[in-house]
Amino acid sequence: MQKIELKDKYILVTGAAGFIGASLVLRMLGEDDNMHIIGIDNMNDYYDVKIKEYRLGLIEEAVKASSSDFNFIKGSIADRDMINELFKKYPFAVVVNLAAQAGVRYSLINPDAYIETNITGFYNILEACRHSYDNGAPGVEHLVYASSSSIYGSSPDIPYKVEAKTDEPVSLYAATKKADELIAHSYSKLYSIPSTGLRFFTVYGPAGRPDMAYFGFTDTLVKGGKIKIFNNGNCLRDFTYVDDVTEGVLRVMKAAPEKKNGEDGLPVPPYALYNIGNSSPVGLMDFVHILSEELKTAGVLTEDFDINAHEELLPMQPGDVAVTYADTSALERDHGYKPSTDLRTGLRRFASWYREFYG
Numbered sequence: 001m002q003k004i005e006l007k008d009k010y011i012l013v014t015g016a017a018g019f020i021g022a023s024l025v026l027r028m029l030g031e032d033d034n035m036h037i038i039g040i041d042n043m044n045d046y047y048d049v050k051i052k053e054y055r056l057g058l059i060e061e062a063v064k065a066s067s068s069d070f071n072f073i074k075g076s077i078a079d080r081d082m083i084n085e086l087f088k089k090y091p092f093a094v095v096v097n098l099a100a101q102a103g104v105r106y107s108l109i110n111p112d113a114y115i116e117t118n119i120t121g122f123y124n125i126l127e128a129c130r131h132s133y134d135n136g137a138p139g140v141e142h143l144v145y146a147s148s149s150s151i152y153g154s155s156p157d158i159p160y161k162v163e164a165k166t167d168e169p170v171s172l173y174a175a176t177k178k179a180d181e182l183i184a185h186s187y188s189k190l191y192s193i194p195s196t197g198l199r200f201f202t203v204y205g206p207a208g209r210p211d212m213a214y215f216g217f218t219d220t221l222v223k224g225g226k227i228k229i230f231n232n233g234n235c236l237r238d239f240t241y242v243d244d245v246t247e248g249v250l251r252v253m254k255a256a257p258e259k260k261n262g263e264d265g266l267p268v269p270p271y272a273l274y275n276i277g278n279s280s281p282v283g284l285m286d287f288v289h290i291l292s293e294e295l296k297t298a299g300v301l302t303e304d305f306d307i308n309a310h311e312e313l314l315p316m317q318p319g320d321v322a323v324t325y326a327d328t329s330a331l332e333r334d335h336g337y338k339p340s341t342d343l344r345t346g347l348r349r350f351a352s353w354y355r356e357f358y359g
């Protein structure tokens with residue numbers, strides 16, 4: 001691995017007002033590295049924009065006590081001219097692309113958003129990285145980008161290994177993430193861009209995404225409604241706590257795949273992929289019961305709330321997969337790291353944040 005020093009460097013984080021992006025920026029601000037962090041986000045209303053603004057507020061507070069600075073730009077990575085201008089203005093050493101249209105189910109409703117951001121937007125980032133080396137400039141030392149566990153499709157070969165075949169995505173979202181990995185590989189080979197793709201597994205935590213099950217279930221239960229449990233609850237999810245994810249991302253940012261030549265004398269693409277998952281999947285029904293217990297403890301639900309009366313079992317949804325389960329041996333081998341926060345601890349933190357945020 002090629003060690004990357006972050007001290008005094010310019011670092012671009014796309015999707016900086018997003019759940020993982022904002023958590024990463026907060027984590028970086030806690031480092032004593034005097035980084036120049038540029039965050040970009042288009043602040044779209046796929047989910048409540050107030051949560052994105054709240055996250056930016058946390059960043060604004062954290063900057064005050066940090067050795068690093070943070071500049072926020074409201075804009076889209078699909079805007080080629082804007083991205084090019086940004087790369088002209090700042091000599092980015094590390095680029096972390098987290099901006100995406102996320103969500104499996106929404107890709108059936110608004111497919112355009114997935115092509116615009118996940119394909120065109122990511123392509124703009126790759127082109128900008130490519131031209132960062134023009135005229136002998138040192139350019140981007142490491143491009144880190146988000147992929148997803150969804151690219152494993154309905155594969156029965158669990159736990160999912162990074163080397164496994166991932167040619168059968170079951171949603172457009174997954175297909176765009178797989179396309180990102182492939183396009184990044186070609187750019188890495190052609191232009192020697194050191195790049196690392198990270199396949200995240202069901203990330204959850206405080207100030208998370210309202211479109212995800214743990215958050216949506218909470219909203220429904222608070223209103224006294226019934227939560228829809230698909231595949232009759234026969235799903236396993238590798239829930240991964242957000243701080244474990246950002247710790248993994250930060251470690252990966254600091255160590256890029258090395259540039260070297262193969263036996264044929266031609267450059268081997270400096271390219272790597274890792275799973276970032278908890279590696280301990282939990283059944284959906286167990287998850288629902290732990291969530292409801294923690295919501296009671298935090299005072300979000302009343303002590304006598306009967307969760308069994310608020311469950312509606314339904315068949316499998318199109319685009320969904322029954323199991324996600326990460327094999328993290330590659331991450332452990334190359335970066336000495338493995339997520340470890342257990343679900344109850346993580347949901348406790350989510351529940352107490354929810355209580356504070358919504359009152």
Ligand SMILES: NC(=O)c1ccc[n+]([C@@H]2O[C@H](COP(=O)([O-])OP(=O)(O)OC[C@H]3O[C@@H](n4cnc5c(N)ncnc54)[C@H](O)[C@@H]3O)[C@@H](O)[C@H]2O)c1
Pocket residue numbers: 014015016017018019020021040041042043044052075076077078097098099100101102103116117121146147148149199200201202203204209
């Ligand atoms: N949260 C998870 O469980 C999970 C799992 C697998 C992969 N991922 C991936 O991790 C990354 C971060 O996900 P997240 O959970 O933080 O999602 P998020 O939706 O909270 O964050 C993404 C951010 O990108 C922004 N964005 C969308 N389109 C944009 C565009 N064209 N230009 C600029 N900004 C844009 C959104 O406004 C949002 O704030 C995404 O790439 C996602 O696909 C997340």
